[in-house]
Amino acid sequence: MSVRSSKSTRYVDSDVLIIGGGMAGCGAAYEARYWGRKLKIVLVEKANIERSGAVAMGLSAINLFLGLKWNENKPEDFVKYARNDLMGLIREDLLYDIARHVDSTVHLFEEWGLPIIKDESTGHYKREGRWQVLIHGESFKPIVAEAAQKSATEIYNRVMITHLLLDKDEPNKIAGAAGFSVRDGTFYVFRAKAVIVASGGASHIFRPRSVGEGAGRTWYSPWSNGSAYALLIKVGAEMTQMENRLVVTRFKDGYGPVGAWFLALKAVAKNAYGEEYERKYIDEQRKLYGNYVDSRPFPTCLRNDSMLREIKAGRGPILMHTEEVLNTKEKEDEGWEDFLDMTVSQSIVWASQNIDPKYRPPELQASEPYVMGSHATCAGAWVSGPEDVAPNEYFWGYNRMTTIDGLFGAGDTVGASAHKFSSGSFTEGRIAAKAAVKYIQDHKDYAPNVDDQYIKKIKSEVFRPLETYEIYKNVIVRGSVSPAYLYPNQGVLRLEKIMDEYCGGWGQFYITNSVLLNRGVELLEMLREDLSKVAAENLHQLQRAWELDHRVWTAEAVIRHTLYREETRWPGYYYRSDFPALDDQNWHVFVNSRYNPNKGEWSVTKKSMINLVV
Amino acid sequence: MPSFIYVASCDGCGQCVDICPSDILHIDRTMRRAYNAEPDYCWECYSCVKACPQNAVDMRGYADICPLDHSVTVTRKPEEGKISWKVKYRDGQTKEFTFPIRTTKFGSIKSPLEFEIKGHIDDQLLSHEPEIMGIIGVPVLRGKVQ
Numbered sequence: 001m002s003v004r005s006s007k008s009t010r011y012v013d014s015d016v017l018i019i020g021g022g023m024a025g026c027g028a029a030y031e032a033r034y035w036g037r038k039l040k041i042v043l044v045e046k047a048n049i050e051r052s053g054a055v056a057m058g059l060s061a062i063n064l065f066l067g068l069k070w071n072e073n074k075p076e077d078f079v080k081y082a083r084n085d086l087m088g089l090i091r092e093d094l095l096y097d098i099a100r101h102v103d104s105t106v107h108l109f110e111e112w113g114l115p116i117i118k119d120e121s122t123g124h125y126k127r128e129g130r131w132q133v134l135i136h137g138e139s140f141k142p143i144v145a146e147a148a149q150k151s152a153t154e155i156y157n158r159v160m161i162t163h164l165l166l167d168k169d170e171p172n173k174i175a176g177a178a179g180f181s182v183r184d185g186t187f188y189v190f191r192a193k194a195v196i197v198a199s200g201g202a203s204h205i206f207r208p209r210s211v212g213e214g215a216g217r218t219w220y221s222p223w224s225n226g227s228a229y230a231l232l233i234k235v236g237a238e239m240t241q242m243e244n245r246l247v248v249t250r251f252k253d254g255y256g257p258v259g260a261w262f263l264a265l266k267a268v269a270k271n272a273y274g275e276e277y278e279r280k281y282i283d284e285q286r287k288l289y290g291n292y293v294d295s296r297p298f299p300t301c302l303r304n305d306s307m308l309r310e311i312k313a314g315r316g317p318i319l320m321h322t323e324e325v326l327n328t329k330e331k332e333d334e335g336w337e338d339f340l341d342m343t344v345s346q347s348i349v350w351a352s353q354n355i356d357p358k359y360r361p362p363e364l365q366a367s368e369p370y371v372m373g374s375h376a377t378c379a380g381a382w383v384s385g386p387e388d389v390a391p392n393e394y395f396w397g398y399n400r401m402t403t404i405d406g407l408f409g410a411g412d413t414v415g416a417s418a419h420k421f422s423s424g425s426f427t428e429g430r431i432a433a434k435a436a437v438k439y440i441q442d443h444k445d446y447a448p449n450v451d452d453q454y455i456k457k458i459k460s461e462v463f464r465p466l467e468t469y470e471i472y473k474n475v476i477v478r479g480s481v482s483p484a485y486l487y488p489n490q491g492v493l494r495l496e497k498i499m500d501e502y503c504g505g506w507g508q509f510y511i512t513n514s515v516l517l518n519r520g521v522e523l524l525e526m527l528r529e530d531l532s533k534v535a536a537e538n539l540h541q542l543q544r545a546w547e548l549d550h551r552v553w554t555a556e557a558v559i560r561h562t563l564y565r566e567e568t569r570w571p572g573y574y575y576r577s578d579f580p581a582l583d584d585q586n587w588h589v590f591v592n593s594r595y596n597p598n599k600g601e602w603s604v605t606k607k608s609m610i611n612l613v614v
Numbered sequence: 615m616p617s618f619i620y621v622a623s624c625d626g627c628g629q630c631v632d633i634c635p636s637d638i639l640h641i642d643r644t645m646r647r648a649y650n651a652e653p654d655y656c657w658e659c660y661s662c663v664k665a666c667p668q669n670a671v672d673m674r675g676y677a678d679i680c681p682l683d684h685s686v687t688v689t690r691k692p693e694e695g696k697i698s699w700k701v702k703y704r705d706g707q708t709k710e711f712t713f714p715i716r717t718t719k720f721g722s723i724k725s726p727l728e729f730e731i732k733g734h735i736d737d738q739l740l741s742h743e744p745e746i747m748g749i750i751g752v753p754v755l756r757g758k759v760q
């Protein structure tokens with residue numbers, strides 16, 4: 001009996017299916033239950049919801065809170081801030097919507113028991129910067145997971161979704177999703193009336209700086225594998241801004257956060273010779289990138305750009321002068337909590353290398369690029385906006401619905417809406433869930449109809465890596481080198497190398513051009529063909545095989561978008577050496593793509609950017 | 615820093631296996647104890663360390679980055695709502711920190727069903743809005759272009 005036929009199939013029916021139990025997925029479960037009292041809400045998570053996703057370790061700040069109650073900010077202010085930071089390109093309707101709701105999420109978190117630090121004199125939340133509030137966030141994820149556990153009808157941990165399922169009779173309508181249990185190998189078919197994809201961003205698309213044993217030390221979690229993008233791309237959903245990858249400046253090697261040190265403790269970064277450099281290149285930058293360089297705060301990508309210029313000129317390392325600010329025990333605690341709550345590695349790096357930030361300024365470094373939609377970056381799905389804010393071009397019936405009927409997105413999944421972070425992602429999950437419940441109420445008679453032939457086909461595809469291994473393992477004596485198959489980790493290394501060298505990774509100082517990109521596309525296509533020859537010895541490797549598959553599809557969208565946008569919009573994230581300047585005349589637009597699953601073809605287009613907030 | 619497991623302390627209960635977001639802690643069938651099967655996919659998130667009832671899991675900084683003889687250890691006490699860390703430098707210096715983790719009891723969050731529905735499925739209000747925000751209504755964008 002072949003391995004694949006021995007795996008049993010389980011059908012699970014639901015009204016709302018949520019894929020991914022991170023920040024956005026947990027928010028979706030809560031809100032779906034609030035509005036859909038009697039609905040069957042199923043959440044599927046590839047890890048354990050208690051500690052899964054980018055917040056598994058915890059966080060030391062909530063990076064988006066307006067303070068409407070205390071008149072601290074207006075939603076319009078936030079839209080302008082995010083627009084400037086993203087060099088003029090965001091969906092203002094989506095961000096306005098996040099901004100007007102995000103406070104309710106943060107107040108809920110506090111009610112649930114998340115310790116938010118208060119400013120003693122005002123009683124307001126203590127600010128790290130204009131938008132951030134400080135928290136004691138080690139248990140952020142267990143708290144948020146508890147809310148989801150109280151809300152969902154069923155939660156399936158350790159089930160990885162590999163495919164979305166479209167309706168048999170209505171090809172542009174969602175009918176569910178399929179995947180497998182990483183624990184017992186059961187094949188799952190989830191049928192649902194509405195599906196919310198909340199499966200996070202992607203690391204390990206580009207070659208990480210860490211090598212060997214340290215390769216798991218990426219800034220974004222190594223388990224963020226791009227399912228959010230690949231699942232959608234493969235069923236033909238429209239994607240946007242996939243070229244807008246993120247490079248973050250962090251403490252070297254550990255990727256410890258710099259937010260509290262820069263914003264709250266007011267430490268300053270200088271080059272090797274003690275010179276402040278951030279605005280040193282402003283005139284050259286203005287010539288290339290226009291007036292965006294005069295935005296306050298200085299856009300994230302331009303801060304990277306200034307630093308990269310210094311390093312290229314041989315004036316590295318860049319040092320963060322922590323020793324100038326750590327003058328009280330309170331400040332020292334604040335600095336260390338920033339790591340211990342969300343990037344413990346940085347403390348280990350410093351402890352092992354005898355770096356005490358009180359006496360010695362630690363090095364900063366720009367990371368490898370990541371693909372995500374919730375940070376200072378906005379890759380993801382093209383979705384409908386809120387009906388009372390979105391212009392007609394951005395509205396097709398239901399808030400946060402993708403271009404597939406009944407298929408919604410939230411958090412890192414949703415594109416063109418940066419700076420959502422943890423609180424905004426949870427909020428977007430809530431927004432999407434309310435819209436999904438409305439969708440279900442409006443389509444009462446709909447019964448999802450999945451195609452049995454197609455299910456059979458993908459079932460054999462899902463388990464093929466196990467079979468491939470069984471068939472070919474005895475061709476070689478032992479070891480990992482086989483002419484017949486590729487292990488998932490070997491595929492990831494190939495992917496990372498291609499993306500690094502051809503699509504502007506750190507190994508090329510983030511520079512690329514059309515010749516490189518076209519060659520990259522060619523090599524990626526071959527990697528995509530080789531995906532049918534990936535082998536897995538066990539279910540854990542099978543999970544890795546599907547993570548690889550999703551990473552490769554995500555990467556392909558990234559490289560195709562990068563090729564299409566003929567300008568350098570976000571210097572410091574990546575540079576097109578053949579189009580070194582920002583070009584507002586031709587490229588003040590979103591770049592959208594669609595993969596046509598029937599024809600196997602990609603199409604890439606421009607979509608207009610509509611200004612709502614002046 | 616990849617996790618590793620002390621053979622003398624682990625009793626093979628599997629709680630670390632159950633929690634690891636990266637699915638890299640596996641049970642060795644002959645030893646009947648957990649081990650890190652894929653250190654290069656470890657984020658050192660400490661979820662396993664916090665979950666282990668036997669204190670059998672520890673970290674050793676990534677070999678490509680960290681000189682030896684350091685440690686960062688943690689004790690998490692959910693019932694007391696706090697967590698304590700001890701950072702030991704290679705040169706012997708130590709630093710200790712304790713932080714709160716939660717102000718309410720674990721398990722105390724109410725289901726949304728315990729709240730009456732206010733607002734309507736067709737309006738722009740999310741659950742508990744606008745009251746929870748301390749304002750009279752959810753903001754509306756003025757001068758919307760249609």
Ligand SMILES: Cc1cc2nc3c(=O)[nH]c(=O)nc-3n(C[C@H](O)[C@H](O)[C@H](O)COP(=O)(O)OP(=O)(O)OC[C@H]3O[C@@H](n4cnc5c(N)ncnc54)[C@H](O)[C@@H]3O)c2cc1C
Nearest residue numbers: 020022023024046052053054063161199200411412421422
């Ligand atoms: C180091 C670091 C520091 C950060 N600092 C801050 C900060 O200070 N403040 C702040 O507000 N935000 C911060 N963020 C950002 C914040 O964590 C993210 O914006 C947020 O978690 C995104 O939410 P999400 O739900 O989209 O993704 P996630 O929270 O990552 O959730 C995605 C979930 O989907 C699951 N999943 C993925 N694929 C599948 C699949 N195929 N099948 C089933 N399940 C799947 C994953 O296991 C995961 O649980 C930080 C992030 C990192 C990594």
Ligand code: SF4
Nearest residue numbers: 624625627628630666
């Ligand atoms: S939780 Fe601790 S005791 Fe249990 S298997 Fe893991 S290491 Fe061993």
Ligand code: SF4
Nearest residue numbers: 634656658659660662
């Ligand atoms: S530290 Fe995190 S990623 Fe590493 S083994 Fe433990 S739980 Fe898994």
